[in-house]
Amino acid sequence: MKLAVLGVGLVGGSLGLAVRDKLGAEVAGYDPDPTTLDRALQVGAVDVEASSIADAVSGAEVVVCAAPVNSLPDLVAAALDASGPETVVTDVGSTKLGLAEAIAGHESASRFIGGHPLAGAETSGVSNSRADLFEGARWFLTPTASSEGVLFDRLHNLLADIGARPQAIDPAEHDRMMATISHLPHVLANSLASRAAETLSDGERRPEVGRSFRDSTRVAGANPAIWGEIFKANSGAVADEVDAVVARLQEVSKLLREGDAETLRAYQEDAYRDRQLLLESGHAGGRLLELRLAVENRPGVVAEIALALGRAGVNIEDMSLAPSDDQRTGAISIWVAGDQEAGRAAAIVAELGHSVTTVAGA
Amino acid sequence: MKLAVLGVGLVGGSLGLAVRDKLGAEVAGYDPDPTTLDRALQVGAVDVEASSIADAVSGAEVVVCAAPVNSLPDLVAAALDASGPETVVTDVGSTKLGLAEAIAGHESASRFIGGHPLAGAETSGVSNSRADLFEGARWFLTPTASSEGVLFDRLHNLLADIGARPQAIDPAEHDRMMATISHLPHVLANSLASRAAETLSDGERRPEVGRSFRDSTRVAGANPAIWGEIFKANSGAVADEVDAVVARLQEVSKLLREGDAETLRAYQEDAYRDRQLLLESGHAGGRLLELRLAVENRPGVVAEIALALGRAGVNIEDMSLAPSDDQRTGAISIWVAGDQEAGRAAAIVAELGHSVTTVAGA
Numbered sequence: 001m002k003l004a005v006l007g008v009g010l011v012g013g014s015l016g017l018a019v020r021d022k023l024g025a026e027v028a029g030y031d032p033d034p035t036t037l038d039r040a041l042q043v044g045a046v047d048v049e050a051s052s053i054a055d056a057v058s059g060a061e062v063v064v065c066a067a068p069v070n071s072l073p074d075l076v077a078a079a080l081d082a083s084g085p086e087t088v089v090t091d092v093g094s095t096k097l098g099l100a101e102a103i104a105g106h107e108s109a110s111r112f113i114g115g116h117p118l119a120g121a122e123t124s125g126v127s128n129s130r131a132d133l134f135e136g137a138r139w140f141l142t143p144t145a146s147s148e149g150v151l152f153d154r155l156h157n158l159l160a161d162i163g164a165r166p167q168a169i170d171p172a173e174h175d176r177m178m179a180t181i182s183h184l185p186h187v188l189a190n191s192l193a194s195r196a197a198e199t200l201s202d203g204e205r206r207p208e209v210g211r212s213f214r215d216s217t218r219v220a221g222a223n224p225a226i227w228g229e230i231f232k233a234n235s236g237a238v239a240d241e242v243d244a245v246v247a248r249l250q251e252v253s254k255l256l257r258e259g260d261a262e263t264l265r266a267y268q269e270d271a272y273r274d275r276q277l278l279l280e281s282g283h284a285g286g287r288l289l290e291l292r293l294a295v296e297n298r299p300g301v302v303a304e305i306a307l308a309l310g311r312a313g314v315n316i317e318d319m320s321l322a323p324s325d326d327q328r329t330g331a332i333s334i335w336v337a338g339d340q341e342a343g344r345a346a347a348i349v350a351e352l353g354h355s356v357t358t359v360a361g362a
Numbered sequence: 363m364k365l366a367v368l369g370v371g372l373v374g375g376s377l378g379l380a381v382r383d384k385l386g387a388e389v390a391g392y393d394p395d396p397t398t399l400d401r402a403l404q405v406g407a408v409d410v411e412a413s414s415i416a417d418a419v420s421g422a423e424v425v426v427c428a429a430p431v432n433s434l435p436d437l438v439a440a441a442l443d444a445s446g447p448e449t450v451v452t453d454v455g456s457t458k459l460g461l462a463e464a465i466a467g468h469e470s471a472s473r474f475i476g477g478h479p480l481a482g483a484e485t486s487g488v489s490n491s492r493a494d495l496f497e498g499a500r501w502f503l504t505p506t507a508s509s510e511g512v513l514f515d516r517l518h519n520l521l522a523d524i525g526a527r528p529q530a531i532d533p534a535e536h537d538r539m540m541a542t543i544s545h546l547p548h549v550l551a552n553s554l555a556s557r558a559a560e561t562l563s564d565g566e567r568r569p570e571v572g573r574s575f576r577d578s579t580r581v582a583g584a585n586p587a588i589w590g591e592i593f594k595a596n597s598g599a600v601a602d603e604v605d606a607v608v609a610r611l612q613e614v615s616k617l618l619r620e621g622d623a624e625t626l627r628a629y630q631e632d633a634y635r636d637r638q639l640l641l642e643s644g645h646a647g648g649r650l651l652e653l654r655l656a657v658e659n660r661p662g663v664v665a666e667i668a669l670a671l672g673r674a675g676v677n678i679e680d681m682s683l684a685p686s687d688d689q690r691t692g693a694i695s696i697w698v699a700g701d702q703e704a705g706r707a708a709a710i711v712a713e714l715g716h717s718v719t720t721v722a723g724a
Contacts, residue, residue, distance in 0.1 A: 070623065128656060128717050180561050185578035188550050190633035191610045195603065197636035199542050212581045214641070216547035219574045221634025228627025231618060235626075239618035241557065246611050248553045249604050256593060256601035261432065264597075265590025271552035272583025274559035279576070294490060300672030303665050310662030355490045 001025045003158075004060040004083075006053060006075060008040035011092050011117065012066030013129030016045035018162040021131040030056035040126045057083040062158060064115075065091040068226070069233045073102035080108040088151035090115040094178065095233040096142045096171035104144075113155055114142035114171060116178075117164060135163035142171040172237075179237035186219050186227060187242055193220035289342035292357040293332040293349055302332065308352055309334075314345045363387045365520075366422035366445075368415060368437055370402035373454050373479065374428030375491030378407035380524040383493040392418035402488045419445040424520060426477075427453040430588075431595045435464035442470040450513035452477040456540065457595040458504045458533035466506075475517055476504035476533060478540075479526060497525035504533040534599075541599035548581050548589060549604055555582035651704035654719045655694040655711055664694065670714055671696075676707045 003019050005012040008031045019025040029046030030053055031037040040046045050056030053075075057063050063083055065075045072093050079089045080103075089112045093099060096114045103112045119137040139159050143152045152168075159166040169177075196213070231238060255267055295301050309316060316334055334349075336342045342358055349356045365381050367374040370393045381387040391408030392415055393399040402408045412418030415437075419425050425445055427437045434455050441451045442465070451474045455461060458476045465474045481499040501521050505514045514530075521528040531539075558575070593600060617629060641650050657663050671678060678696055696711075698704040704720055711718045 124719075128719075130656065177562065180558050181575045184557070185554060185574045187611070187614055188554055189574075189578060189637075190630070191607050191614065192547060192550055193633050193637040193640060195546070195607055195610060196542050197639050199603075199606075200539065200640065212547045212551075213543045215577045215580045216551060217637050217640070218577045220637040221630055221632070224627045224630035224634060227630045228623050231626040231630070232621075232623040235618040235621075239615045241561075242611050242615040242618065244561075245553050245557055246608050246615070248557060249549070249608050249611070252549055252553065253601045253604040253608070256597040256604065259594075259597075261590050261594040264593040265586045268552070268583055268586035268589045268593070270583070271555050272586060275551075275555040275579050275582040277559050278555060278562065278579070294492070300669065302678060303669030303672045305665075306668055307662065307665030310665045316664060357486075357490075 001062075002028065002060045004028045004030070004050070004056040004063040004079075005046065006030050006056060006063065006065045006079060007067035008036055008045055008126050009066060010124045010126065010128050010133075011119075012064065013040050013043065013045035013126035014119075014131065014133035015064055015066070015092075015162075016040065017043070017129050017131040018134060019158070020044065020047065022162050023158070028056045028058075028060065036126055040129075043126060043129055045126055045129050053078050054082040057087065059084075060087055062155060063087055063089045065089065065093075067091075069093045069095060069099075069229045072099050076103055076112055077106055080106055080111060083111075085111075087111060088113060088148075088155050090141075090155055092117055093233070094182075094230055095175050096140070097175045097237075098233050100142060100144065100171040109144075110146045110148050111151055113147050113152055115155070115159075116140040116142075116174065132163070134159070137164050139164040139166045140174055141166050141168050142174055143168055144171075175234050175237045176240075179234055179241045183230060183234055183238045184241040184245065186222060187231075187238065188245070189217045189220040193217045289336055289339065290359045291334045291336065291342065291346055291349060292359060293334070293354045295330055295332055295354050304352060305332065305334075305349060305354070308348050309345055312344060312348055314341055314348065363424075364390065364422045366390045366392070366412070366418040366425040366441075367408065368392050368418060368425065368427045368441060369429035370398055370407055370488050371428060372486045372488065372490050372495075373481075374426065375402050375405065375407035375488035376493065376495035377426055377428070377454075377524075378402065379405070379491050379493040380496060381520070382406065382409065384524050385520070390418045390420075390422065398488055402491075405488060405491055407488055407491050415440050416444040419449065421446075422449055424517060425449055425451045427451065429453075431455045431457060431461075431591045434461050438465055438474055439468055442468055442474060445473075447473075449473060450475060450510075450517050452503075452517055454479055455595070456544075456592055457537050458502070459537045459599075460595050462504060462506065462533040471506075472508045472510050473513055475509050475514055477517070477521075478502040478504075478536065494525070496521070499526050501526040501528045502536055503528050503530050504536055505530055506533075537596050537599045538602075541596055541603045545592060545596055545600045546603040546607065548584060549593075549600065550607070551579045551582040555579045650697050650699055651701065652721045653696045653698060653704065653708055653711060654721060655696070655716045657692055657694055657716050666714060667694065667696075667711060667716070670710050671707055674706060674710055676703055676710065 003025050005016050005027060008029045016027040016029060020027055027046045028048050028050045029037055029040050030050040037049045041049055057079055063079045065072055065079055067075050072091050076089055076091055092115055094116055096116060100114055103109050117134055117137055117139040119133050156166045255263060314336060336345045346356050346358050365387050367378050367389060370391045378389040378391060382389055389408045390410050390412045391399055391402050392412040399411045403411055419441055425441045427434055427441055429437050434453050438451055438453055445451060454477055456478055458478060462476055465471050479496055479499055479501040481495050518528045617625060676698060698707045708718050708720050
């Protein structure tokens, strides 16, 4: 089988490595940047460097467009134009509706099936490619009523064969879902960071920012080039989410100005339940429990704890460190999936002499 | 010197330990729960168990009210009533304006100086008390124009002597600042969790929640009893912050519906700068750099990394783990203060065979 990868960054490169490693497929790579393409060959992500899109897709059963979101409509159209009537063309962009609409009028639209793997956002570049990047990763596919079934099957099976978990979803639904769980958090983080900068930057008394602030603003201002494109590509769905949160916040403001402590406590309890619902949905290993540790904040203390848990085979789902202002003491929260696992972890941490409080999923 | 602690939980107990250890002071403790008071005596947080507020404050130079926010007005008034004309009365509540207003009319209001240590929120109970809980911790004090200078001096020196960093601030300004950096993030986290639960809970397709969502909702629904009280005690300032964010979000919604990619990119860049400004203000060790690692997600991998950094004396300011959906691979972000320290950390991590990308403060 021959696969063409148009755009050999982290995702395109990792896909090339995976299909070569696991399926023995031939991979033709094309990239507008010749240095990048050379690097892809060096790391084994492609078998051959194609000199053009037409060269790359010639004879390919599957063409994957792995380029920035704003260049995808032209790239996918070019790939459809250049490829044969049996070739499925897909992409890996993080929004799906705009592209689907842009391609809908193409004479070969039935050969295009949009895709979006949930993997690999932290590093970039073909040099960081890994054959196992998509192992177990959700890979959304957005076929439409006009999509050819045999091509969808081929693409689905290819992704499953490299260890990904393909799932079909309507493009609009995909974008709305991503707006909620990914794009909206970025907008809220931005708003919080900017509001705080506005009110606190008097130069004289900038407070130490605490843990909740840091967690809540961690993604504020993330990669402006990429995020400008994502916001643009999914602007309608993100704006809808922002409007929905505005309506909620207006209610909260009213509650704050008029409510009593009991009402505000009930409001907080509702949020607790909502978060649990969402967190538990994503963790097959059982509900997440949080272990809160008070520790001396010195080099090595995290290592001791993580090492002891690792030795006992306890997997840390998530971790957050919050050094106190003096940097001498700190709070560590460790999330572990499942009550039994959390119990073991708490015992191990206590054994090391740290005080530990276990909180159900907080 | 004699100190009275009214309410011996984590904060009251740790203060007792600190002044006994470091200043050789006598500590009289009072708590409405006799079991808690017994425990305080056992762990050495108090010298004597007082049978009443009057018994505790008798002969004390300093009285610290360390009880839940909603009980503080009555407790502080009772402490002022029972204590002598040379005694300073303070508290450790996380909001300050309401209490200051409640006490303003008291005939001994000049002996009350509000306080708020930024420490110890992660665990609770006198059993977790530590003499070093306040070492290097910011401790806000809220004297007013009527406060007696000699009493402020005594309180300020006591806190400095146990290693805290006292700082005077206007009660209203304190509450507004906490509204921005602590209370507002909780409201936004709640709104995000609840919005996501509303749109995504169709039972059939709850998505795995990603890292940005988890970070942004980590404090959603935190301790409803405590947070109901905090929201109530600081309702005006928090509502003002919520309203300000609503105004921002309404602008963002407009920008999303009308703006082009360049405008949205500029919006994202503004948020990046705002976050940097705030993060850098809190870290004397130099700007924070983020090291992004792609690693195999197995027990022990975090330990290896943290241990290697610890051995080299590199302190981890903050850490975030994001296992991929399959739990086999994962991204780790480590925050290190200062360019040089980050460079050393990156070299150590690379030496261990992990790919690492260093990002300035992202």
